Amino acid sequence: MKQMSLGLSMRYHGYHVAAWRHPEYRPGCNLDFSSYRAIAQAAEAEKLDMIFFADGLAVRGVDRPEGAMSHDMRNAELEPLTLLAAIAGATRHIGLVATASTTYNEPYHIARKFASIDHISGGRAGWNVVTSWSDQEAQNFNKTANLPREERYARAAEFVDVTKGLWASWEEDAFVRNKETGEFYDPEKVHVLDHEGAFFKVRGPLNSAPTPQGHPVIVQAGASAQGRDIAARHADIVYTVAQTVEEARDFYADLKSRAAELGREEPPLIMPGITLYVGATQAEAQAKFDELQALIDPLAGLNILYNFVGDLSGYPLDGPVPQDLPHSNISIAKGLLQKAKDEDLTIRQLYETVAAGFTGRYMIGTPESIVDDMQLWFETGACDGFNICPPLLPQGMEDLSRFILPELRSRGLFRTDYPGTTLRETLGRKRPVFGAARTLAEA
């Protein structure tokens, strides 16, 4: 029986915008490595496929409405690649995925760092490819505004090609290390890339050995046509945001057929984000939800919306969301306005929705009702698993252990042990093929 993949998204120690105001949230835990380590080890004890860190390259908010920014906890975090490496050394089985932007990095660094984490972890690294979306990021990297989407994705496409080309620099058996002859590697088995493209000029080879997984797993998160194209071509996993099962099925079918058209043998696994409020009873779950929602500062709520649809502080909080807003260029913004319209939401309700699920989907329920829903999605072509974005950590992980995983397992929907040692094996995916014939063009 096919089983689902589950990831735990660990950023900020909880995705709820008011997580840090929860009575049990320990101030500063988001800077405390031992706390991440404990959660990762708990996730590993439960055989989750992977932990995941989103990322941004700036204090991304702007102070709209005035005074709002200082109410936002998402300003000072650990850097995900160093954090992932530290967790790699303290775990043995769980996959380790972190986000890195193709817009504000160089392929050589990214290829090298993820390869290194793959070595350190014994084959558990994954790279979440994103193109970044805020002007604040651009302003930390010699620019004034974010690049237009076309250019970001053109760069991303070339970036991933170069990175995969660098990962193929050394054939699996290139290192002969012959103590007798003094030959350390076979020069026939190392490849120079000599890439020259619109964005990058990279000679190679990478100064890193082939990694335990062949190369790290590739994850993609970006919903536009351009994002889907990169996902279809390269991704092992696609993170998505979907509010309804229909929407998710459309995305799923679209992405699998794009991959098939490109002749990929193994299409990407599709993993929508979900935020769970779960209790032994519906009332218990609802109480968990209500407790956090009551802690949302209206300033913080308006501040989240600002990134997507601009400053709404001039409108009544309990009035309707205006539909003629000049929304931002990213797919999430359009989806939000649509949702506000479809569900007749007030401004407060809209930010409460976003705060509760951080642009993803949230559910409030018992183990049975939530797993019913997950099973429906999984078995009717809406997804291959879920990227779980808990409102609060470590509580969200404890809720998985206590409520969700036993129910999933009782239905045979989730594993009881790791099938192998690498993330690729956990995901049930084949090792990428390397060899003398593998050139950049084929990668």
Next chain:
Amino acid sequence: MKQMSLGLSMRYHGYHVAAWRHPEYRPGCNLDFSSYRAIAQAAEAEKLDMIFFADGLAVRGVDRPEGAMSHDMRNAELEPLTLLAAIAGATRHIGLVATASTTYNEPYHIARKFASIDHISGGRAGWNVVTSWSDQEAQNFNKTANLPREERYARAAEFVDVTKGLWASWEEDAFVRNKETGEFYDPEKVHVLDHEGAFFKVRGPLNSAPTPQGHPVIVQAGASAQGRDIAARHADIVYTVAQTVEEARDFYADLKSRAAELGREEPPLIMPGITLYVGATQAEAQAKFDELQALIDPLAGLNILYNFVGDLSGYPLDGPVPQDLPHSNISIAKGLLQKAKDEDLTIRQLYETVAAGFTGRYMIGTPESIVDDMQLWFETGACDGFNICPPLLPQGMEDLSRFILPELRSRGLFRTDYPGTTLRETLGRKRPVFGAARTLAEA
């Protein structure tokens, strides 16, 4: 009584060019995290100040003489920042220093990653600032040749300013995390950099909290006037290469006076590299040395020299080193030619010298004779400690434990326990001062 600082340089599992051919060298150990971890833990058990990783951003060699490159072990390593982070999670006291180039990085990434390692390690991170030296590195980063020294160092100076400015983004008490009022930070205590210079345009603030050390320790390695200038201005530690005590005293005096002229209260600590071949008797030490020297492949030997003084394969191996060679622009090259001249070395002897000490200084002796020498340097103004570059690891660390450290301790020259928890405390240095008044110009 003043005590010396000691670092262990861990790259490649040994600096001797033939280390990998040693009968006890386990093939692939340089890709094995658990092996680095064990050595770092041994160094911590002995209360060393720090471990250190050099770095390069390319397979740096070129194939001269033909066929030589494949005899060089220095081609595929773990990436030092990820490796350091992984070791951070597995140690508690030892300082953690890694190299990052200012020529092929962006300050925002470097500020963030080292800050993150400082958090993860509880205040033990250090950044070794280098400007890189090979064309192969340039060719992996959109260029054809390395930048001229003036430009590299102009960029480095601005890079360090921006990085320190980013580290000062948040005042120590900026994060109020007031659950009652919803105020997460005090907006008066966060600073935007708004840097615009010749090389970088960086707005800030850094999305990272002030680190346990205030900011990570700064190390510098580069011997030219421009390199010394950056060291005098910013460094806590300077790595050097010195063959004689006179040379080392000159460097020491020069750097301390440059720092004094700049009004620095605490001048940098000077730590020359040394490679030790030590045994209970002189004969035992010599045997260790001879065993490794006998394993040097002439091709590998000529290949090391190539980077500094070009292809010498046309000259007789046992003939003199020609003095009219077009040597490379870096300080080490000049020093090597001088040494060859002063000591009347043959080509084979020159590469044997480099191989034995990897451009640093090496000693063959008993604990007494070696510690006599270290003490002389330490007590006569030649250094504040040593950066130990063992020919072979983990053996080099075992030799320190067994021979060198007991002797140093019996003379009161080295600590018996860590004085505090951070690297800064271990080094006996003050915490950098932050505050609203701290602007980029003052950093």
